[in-house]
Amino acid sequence: GSSDPLNGDSSGGGDGTVTVGSADFPESQIIAELYAGVLRDAGIEASTEPGIGAREAYIGAVEDGSIDLVPDYSGNLLLYVDPESDAASGEEILDALPDALPDGLTVLEASEAENKDAMVVTRQTADEYSLTSIADMAEVCDQLVIAGPPEFQERAYGLPGLESKYGCTPQSFEPINDGGGSLTVDALTRGDVDVANIFTTTPAIKQQDLVVLEDPENNFIAQQVLPLAAEDRLPDGAADALNEFSSKLTTRDLIELNQSVSGDGSVNPQQAARDWLEANGYTDA
Amino acid sequence: MNLLSGMWQWLTDPTNWSGSGAIPARALEHMAYSGIVMVVAIVVAVPLGMLVGHTGRGSGAVIGVAGALRALPTLGLLTLFSLLMGLGLVPPLLALVILAVPPILTATYAGVAEVSPAVRDAAKAQGMTPTQVLTRVEVPLALPVAMGGIRNAALQVIATATVAAYINLGGLGRYLIDGLAVRDYSRMLGSVLLVAVLALATDAVLAALQRAVTSPGLRTTAH
Amino acid sequence: MTWLPENLDLVLRLTGTHLMQSVVPVVLGLLISVPLARLAAGSRLIRPLMVNGAALLYTIPSLTLFVLLPVVLGTRITSIINVIVALTIYVIAILVRSCTDAFAAVDRSVLQAATAVGYTKWQRFWAVELPLAVPVMLAGVRTALVANISMVSVGAVIGIQSLGTLFTDGLRRSIAEEILVGVVLTVILAVGLDQLLRLLGLYLTRWQRPGRLTADSSHDDARRTSSSGPQPSTAPDPDESARRIAATGGGA
């Protein structure tokens, strides 16, 4: 990197090798590994730079050339570059993105695979209050305790969104800072909280038979997985390979991949990606 | 400057001063966590330090263990305990107790062990039993040093109790973690100021206490 | 125990950056603290000011510094520089005090002898004061290093890579083993480096050990040290001074 000599020996573009970065959570790291594998399959040298940090960090890294490519999510990316945007559906977001991005950055085609925030309840709670959507939940909101990451209290899609879009003001909010991980799920399944904000790709949803409440008002905007790249720094053929890959990747894949890396005895993101690539006919050179 | 005025705004915003998540409540929570941690740590470390200092046995082990405890990363303990025990008070408080024990233990031990051999010897020669030597000579002489360790531990605990908020608890750390989540620097800075004020106030109280338990004879060096 | 072998290179990489983030601040902090402390030790005015100021720095939670420094320094939030600067500040908080003590503890008669022999002030500082301050100073350095190694991991909370990453990642992925590996490695790093420093200290202070007092001095006044009661050891054990420092400093 140029601006930060201490930050690893990352080799930015120009030399033919594509450096794929990732954010500091497992799913991003898996997708980054997948991108790298796809590129290698297409005969392009690629390396990964996992766990760079939050969005501002990895976008900075793309801008300063420490990395060339990083997986991102359409909705949050748009809100980051244009906080005023009110685009909510997948289409709107993808339309708005190219113009909103600063010079030098570009996005490739988005995958249908999506990982967005959701309100989740246990099957038992769903039955008890006959909940299928957030609108249902809103009616009994004052009896419910909602758990989520600390920022959920303040982000537009969080408590303020629930309030403005559904008129839901929960009995209380319990911040749990594990990125919607096992602690949040445990709190939910043990009944410490009634509703939790977790990601739709969380494997526990399936394992624990949790119910994802529908979001008719589009409070949680679309979050399709897409590659954020440095303009003009990807070698020929890279974009094509990535676009083809994006068209293959599904939300289901994400759930499975996430599951494979979590819990005791799980594999690491690199391995999970390798397994997926192999199963889907890529040869990771 | 922008940052400071933001902090000032946050600190003076009346909505931050009343209600369940407001500053007074958070400060109370913070003090409660720290208080519990300190009580537990003192109950564990002081008697152990006294015993080892008095007998001189196991001092090597105590110093070694205290050193190793000191090296344990609080964040690691916190996440590990949370993962193993789930949510609740125990994981963060336990992690903090482990943080607080080494300074108290080593200071207590040092205080007792450093009582001048001549004084110890004289006390024995006057017919004090080992218990009397401990309670009438070693403890009063070690108290100021031990209090130094307690002050030190309290400072660290209050500063580090912010991590209790990292998983899900309250305390002033809440503002830090929440502020961090939404990059609200004014709030983070405000919380830091609150923590520092709390720490300094506590330290001042403990310093007064330390002075009170220090015999005037140990303060004076000349007429 | 399957996680570790499969993620060995990750662990090694994190250990590397962890090490750098904890060691560099100690070096920088030492370079800054020594002159400050020498100033403080020589002045009744500056000394309490500096020592108390340093203690105040210590009440700031490390996480706060990690987050605030980028705003002040203009660095990116995940920049390792923030950690290094923040920890350097903590190291200074610890070392200014122990270095001040170290200089103040140098035997005055030795300094006077050095002056009498004709050392200039500058020569005296390098040839006499500094080497003699090493034992106490080193105790402070050891404390600072151990505290640092523990504190570096906090950076992971805001996405700065270190062994602390194993804690946040382990928590997200529910892998207790990953966290445990992080904890154990942190302790190993701390204890290992501490021991290295101890050995370095033993080497630098080999003059402190009375060692062989042989028969030729047995008629001599050396015996007077062994009068009554437990014998006071003339040379402070480096661990001993570490213990004293440890009793008055720590890490948050």
Add this chain to the structure above:
Amino acid sequence: MGKNAISFRDVRKVYPDGTTAVDDLNLDVPVGSLTVFVGPSGCGKTTSLRMINRMVEPTSGQIQVNGQDVTSVPEAALRRSMGYVMQASGLMPHRTVLENISTVPRLLGESKRDSKRRAEELLETIGLDRSLGSRYPAQLSGGQQQRVGVARALAADPPILLMDEPFSAVDPVVRADLQNELLDLKQRLNKTIVFVTHDMDEAVLLGDRVAVFATGGRLAQYATPEEVLREPADQFVSDFVGRDRGFRALSFDSRDIPLSGVLTLDPQGRVAELGTPTMGSGGSGGSRGSTAAHQTGPSAAVANGWTLEVDAAGAPVGWIPPSGGEPAGGQVTHRVGGSLYRPGGSLRQALDAALSSPSGLAVAVDERGRLRGVLRPQEIMTAIEAARESRS
């Protein structure tokens, strides 16, 4: 006397590291006596002392206190029954002087008030002002701390005092004070005292009996100070006692020495001759003038011709040499200085007074410092010879 307060019976002490600190010690300390343990560094003095109150346990042998084996008494009780004073005073820095002094009485269950009153009395006994009682040890000088250490040891009025180099850490002047006070205390309170020092002078000054230890923990001699000086038991003792032992031994002799007359010059410039009353018979009244008036012309006694100037009160001021012819008033050539001889003084003082004097004559004065006469070296020597002969 007669009964022994402390007896060592075949006592040996070998430390775990193999050092033989005390080797086969047999020694009896009579009740009411002050016994000094003396010897070079590391010869086992402290070890021997500390075995008495069981701060150190002997490897073999037995120690009896008042005829009773010390191991038959519980340690703490034994120690409370003996005062212990050590070099480093060992005062508790966190307690006031009064609290320090009353430690043992308090341990023995005495009330706070009583023990405080007693402690205040003791402060006076040892020559400290009561106002110092509320101070802390750090606020006292080294000599004052030592005094408090002595008071603490005396507080429970124990019959036995153990003192381990109690005065060695204080400067020579204070030390002399403390020694005199101890002698004084010893006379007033009838204690058995065991006193450790490695200073032979101190041993001679204080001790009723002196135990000289040799390196290796051997008891080389146990006798009165005079015997130790006059007849060292072996080469070790004689070396240890050191030079000037003959001269020092004269401290123990005191005899009547005939006074000689001397020419005097008073402030009015009058020259007179002082008669020769015998030392020791003299009462108070002024011997000058009246005696001088009876004599006329120089006698053999004033042969060497020096004139002693005296002041109006009759105290000697200075010597005027014989060659000085008619001395003009106030022209003192040689100060008399400090070397005077007082009635009842030792032969050592007499001899030193003569040797210090420019005239070779010792100046004898009475209690009030007035001139009584002079002593001639030959007569001092004769007295020394007589003392020697009466001994052998």
Add this chain to the structure above:
Amino acid sequence: MGKNAISFRDVRKVYPDGTTAVDDLNLDVPVGSLTVFVGPSGCGKTTSLRMINRMVEPTSGQIQVNGQDVTSVPEAALRRSMGYVMQASGLMPHRTVLENISTVPRLLGESKRDSKRRAEELLETIGLDRSLGSRYPAQLSGGQQQRVGVARALAADPPILLMDEPFSAVDPVVRADLQNELLDLKQRLNKTIVFVTHDMDEAVLLGDRVAVFATGGRLAQYATPEEVLREPADQFVSDFVGRDRGFRALSFDSRDIPLSGVLTLDPQGRVAELGTPTMGSGGSGGSRGSTAAHQTGPSAAVANGWTLEVDAAGAPVGWIPPSGGEPAGGQVTHRVGGSLYRPGGSLRQALDAALSSPSGLAVAVDERGRLRGVLRPQEIMTAIEAARESRS
């Protein structure tokens, strides 16, 4: 002599807190002499000494070294030109003995090799084994450390040595060693030495001249040790010099004293009488036997009847009292002990030998410790009187 190495001219030192440490000092230290500053604690000895190498700057007045004002020389250079030894040795604990000794030569730019060689020589000069050179100070005894301190001061071969109570921290035995070594050094290397002590004995032993300081920084007397003992300038000096000054002053007198004969008993049980050669005239050869053979029957010289037992080599062993009748071989009743008189000894030694002796007779021996005769107290006294008269 003649020239002065160091001169104080109207020097005053008032510390910032108002303490007058030195008051109007005028004093000249001749080249090549050993001057001792003596006085009670706090009288300004150290201050005066340190003004010489500018460790302390005078408030007013001037100090000259070899006629040159010290302020005209840069401090560090001035200090390198003088050796300084102090009580606490002040060795640098982190340097080996050799490194410590070669400090000044290294500062002066001498090569490592040269200065090391010189340091090794110095180790021998001060009586330490070369093997100690690689040790650190903490590995030496206190006495050895002091010696190294002296060696360091000597290393650059400075013409002036300043020594501040250099021996006061070591025990009396080692101290005596060090004093003798210093005397020895002083004779071999022609240095100007200023030596601070508060021990009058040490001052008398070592000093060519003694400066007695009184409390308040006043110079009370500056004279030879003998003068200070014999004629203290004022009451302060006479008090400070203390008791026994007359006796001590005898150290400076040495005279021929006639020897007397004595009855001897040899290991074979033969009783003989030793003749009366005059002390001082004797060569080496055995005086026993040969001389005895010339004499028959007891003479006046052996009047008091004590018999001196001698060993096969003719060295005195012990005294047998007159009443002992026919003494059986080896039955020594009184050891001769250490108090012997050697040819050329001082009158102090002669007198003490007589006073120490159970027979009252000083035993005179030759260099090899063989009996030469005895000295009778009267004759010693006569010699003392003669010495006194020759002075006045």
